[in-house]
Amino acid sequence: CLALQTYKLNGSSCTISESLHLHPCVSLTVYQLQQEAPRPKRITCPQEMESRPKYYGREFHGIIPREYADELLAGAEGAYLIRESQRQPGTHTLALRFGHQTLNYRLFYDGKHFVGEKRFESVHDLVTDALITLYIETKAAEYIAKMTTNPIYEHLGYTSLLKDKMVHRLSQGKGTLLWKPIKLLASCPQISSPLVRRSALKDTQEKQCSYEKIHNFKVHTFRGPHWCEYCANFMWGLIAQGVRCSDCGLNVHKQCSKLVPSDCQPDLRRIKKVFSCDLTTLVKAHNTTRPMVVDMCIQEIELRGMKSEGLYRVSGFSEHIEDVRLSFDRDGEKADISASAYADINIIAGALKLYLRDLPIPVITFDLYSKFIQAAKLPNAESRLEGIHESLLQLPPAHYETLRYLMAHLKRVTLFEKDNLMNSENLGIVFGPTLMQPPELNALTTLNDMRQQKLVVQLMIEHEDVLF
Template identity: 45%
Template sequence: MSYRKLNEDTGSPVQDLGSPVRHVWNTNLYQLQQEAPSPRPVACARQPPGCPPCYGREFHGTLAQREAAALLDQDGSFLVRRSSAADSDFYTLSLRFGGQVKHYKLYYDGQHYVKDKRFDSVRELVADGLVTLYIEEKAGAFVQQMPSVSSYEKSPYMTLNRLKRRAVIARSLRKSADDRPELSSTYSLLDAEREATQLPPAAAAAAAYDRPHNFRVHTFKGLNWCEFCGNFLWGFTAQGVKCEDCGFSAHSKCSEKVPCDCCPDLKQLRGVFGIDLTTLVKAHRSPRPFVVDKCVEEMERRGLEAEGLYRVSGFAEEIETLKMALDRDGEQTDMSPEVYDNINVIAGTLKLYLRLLPIPLITFDAHPALISAARTYAFATLAQCKCVEDQKKGIRDALTLLPPAHLGTLKYLMEHLGRVAERHSVNKMTSHNLSTVFAPTLMPPPRDLSKCVGLPGMTYEICALETMISHQREVFS
């Protein structure tokens, strides 16, 4: 029995077999950054004489270590002082973290710095430092091992760009054939693509590339992940490095493991898949990712009555081809029946886009609150109590935790799934069926949450999504 047939028979949502691409991002370090203490400047009651113009109320003048420690009463609190030692002529940043007060020499050359990173304000420096200290405390061993345990062939970069790289290899092989008159007349681009497909990964890289990456320390806007190890690029400035020729992003340590396979052609093909949703909509200045709009519009144009919509898998190769087209052509991508006659390819591409989001559409901040609302309703139902209104209110409250881009996209998607469910007599996809299919994609449980007692599979995630589909007007009002 084939994978595709098995999926049609079982309708299992846990492993979407319509695409070989799995979730490639690791959000553990992102969650740790969210948990890190916030900077809390301790203001000086009276501005001391000789306060440097680069400091504000956080400057306390000459102060001994013991006096500074007495003012710092909670994690994240900080102040700037001049040491009371007679021979000192420098400024000190005093910071409480983990119940202890730490002291750092503080420098200013137009920007504030302790080591290499530069910041426009002391508060920004402290915010970045608290995240680094927290991650080193909670996951120091993990951070040290990241580059050594990761595989380049299984990296997000290779996973997301495999077809693009194959196309570039094919063009390179074709160009080589053009330089050989005896081959150029018979060797077509199709021949080159076939040859590129058959080459093993290492040989393919050698055939097309032998060029080192041009890595430079980079400050990433928004949230970004390492394309080598898949882990979060933590901090607020100089989080990692980026190749100026092809755009490859990585931790500094991970970049040392990347082979010499820089492919500048990929710079124009960075695409939209696997990019943080908020970062993407800000870059495109749109309320939602255009991928969601295009796929939904095409499915509503010709697919609402297709039996098993979203449950039946499209062909993996066609889904990957459409993904590559959307990354390359953007909103101009042709998704008409003449090009993609199987509507399940469109549906599979939308699910793939949502599955590759580094932070799920329903974020880890909102997830526990939604589970709580669903669990309360489930227990009340067992007690034969009617409290659908309470559940809807709990879900509404949970959705306020979503960033605007996530909330707007979720509302648009739920409205679409509601229209799919309205035709369940034809397409066999009720709101429960749809929520069962989408729950693992939209609400993958945080790693620690999956260990909680009393979480039977994805029962509560399915319950929450079903409520959002069936009562979208009340939930999103």
Template identity: 45%
Template sequence: MNGQEVDQSMAMPTWKTYLYQLQLKAPRPKRVACQRDLPNRPPQYGKEFHGFISREETDSLLQEGDGCYLVRESQRAPGAYTLAIRFDKQTKNYKLYHDGKHYVGEKRFDTVHDLVADGLITFYLESRAADYIAALSSQSNYAESPYMVYSGKKKRRNAKTKDSSLPSDRTDGTNGTNYIVQPDQITEEENVEELLNVQDFEKTHVFKVHNFKGLHWCDFCANFMWGIIAQGVKCQDCGFQAHKKCSEQVPNDCMPDMKYIKRIFGADLTTLVKAQNTLIPIVVEKCVKEIESRGIEIEGLYRVAGFHDDVEAIRIAFDKDGESVDISETRYEDINTITSVLKLYFRSLPIPLISFDAYPRIMEAVKLDSISDEERKSLIKEGFSLLPPAHYQTLKYLLSHLARVIEKRHSNMMNPENLAIVFAPTLMRCPELDPMASLMAAKFEHKAMDIILEHQKELLKL
């Protein structure tokens, strides 16, 4: 090794090709064409359709060998169709459906030929490697899986980037695109630690069945993903690809990537901060910094709406490239436009900033008249303890900002009660779908937000 040690943690795993080699040996589909003229042939079928023929005749037509197939009309149920495929010297019959796509199970194909090709691959692998396939996920060493190797590299790269980009002069808390919390909220040592922990926020994968083009291997077990369509699933947030069965064993360790995040407004908060590798979403920090630098004393702050077209333009700009968005006074003179953007971001969250898990405990705190103020605050704290880390940190940052807004209430006329009217429906959402339930909850949400704004330092340890 020329005297150099090999970093085993950086080595890529070996892709396992056994299933790929088996797929290459699977029989190829061979259409058995009907030699008769069939005037009533269904439009979705070609020469593979043979009309009314018996099972015996079907067997005779498929004697040419494995991979032969045809379609016949069912003798027992006219108008229904059967796909017959020859494999391992036996004829397999399946009820065949068509709704614009051809299918016999979950997978849908453009042509019967593709359906048969995929089926033959599955038949062959299951007949030759059933035990191997059954053990794919149970025998995998996830710690050495391709995804964990990549995740480890990404974490080290992100940690190194954040560590090297921390500002030495913390007068404004910024350094290029390194978005961090205000310097009066957190020490530099704590900031480094929290930034490094962003990637450890628990995040579930968002798996959807995917049609992979070309050859692909499972990021969990490193085995080949066989078939010609719907070979497995892919995470919509990080690109993790796996066999469907393997995906059921994957921990909640999704490492989102911005190239998979279609938009910022409407994206899950945990997904966004992990993808951006920031403690606070960039849109939140940019808006807060802009508001505090030039508009914190303006009367009616957060209560007055901004110009709709400008708000929409900023939203589109953030969705396109959040780091380079210009929301300065030279571009958008009205500070109400910026406050409207911030409120819109929170309203757009699929899971509210005060999450559905925390909501019931907080509502309990304000609905009970028989408890003391200390008990009420204790219940709210319990609610906050149920927030995901990304939600907790962002709420902490926002409330710190709103505290500074309240300090200027003699100028901006925004005391805790006025801000609660604005932010209760922005940060909280009744989990029930019944409109009446949401309406009834509104007054309690307002009361809860008023208490949170009045006692935020105690509740969130600011």
């Protein structure tokens, strides 16, 4: 039982319950209370109700006054019935006896039964869960209120394993991710801006940056007893007792999920695919600075496709691009995208664009989209670069590093313009809508912003050595 584990605190060994200044067995109190909660008692209607909805059973009593329902439930803790509203025919109320009083809840059905967020296969399960929650919140209200005040999250389980992993990675020289904000070459004579001067001073500086990631919590139903990995307390209820991070597997109470730090370490076993996976999630799962899709595709393109006419503009066969996507999703970094598998380099270029376009959060994130657009609208060339530079520094590290690597590649593509006919403006037209999308899917907004999208990418390519 997690609640009875021990850990080192200030050099001494103590139990979780001791750290909470509670009785040694109090961590099991909530579990015991769930076992003691009243059991549902269905009050059946003695006569057949023709108006009874097909998804209710004999607990449905039709249109009866609230007072009569109270009489039927009196004296039986956990008793329940369903009645139709007198004031609003067609709507239904769950009448439940708890704490020597009748509680009335508006009852809904949309394929499952619910009165709040949780949805149940049967009314019986709904009532069971309600009685557990009501009983625990009544008997242990003070205890529940204090559950998160002294969490064991940093002393046990997930965080300890996280620290061990990070120490191991650092010992291998891969744990620290270095991010150079600016690497300026004195190769931009037409611009002598504060950006250039400031960057020149930072030429030898390196900024350490950890790839922080918030947990991807989703409501989860646990089979069998489960304890919260943040506060170490029992997760009560019949279904949807808490939330689980779908990326790393952390299990916590819903209220505790709001207090958990942004230290998610995705587990590769939980990452089902490569395409359409959050960028930061993917790089953390693989312990890389950029998605391997970007690295592998760019390396293949630079190996055999830099002189290909219309590179990135000419489309490869969509079914072959889909094959590449399935190969990455299935085989990851072992995917074969060599010339022997796909002779047409436009297929690899198309797969790279598809990957970037399908990211749930674009490389230029939704929350920074407007800042890049506004920067591109500035009339002064120096101000435009300043605005784009300031926006770049606000990108999440994984997004920044992916964009930096891609722009350096596209800059090299333009060096072969005589052969591939792709200059920075043409590449801006191609990659503008691929790398940045407005937060709200609005066709008019997208159309109005196309010029700025193109210009942002064009400037990042042309001034890659200044901006990155």
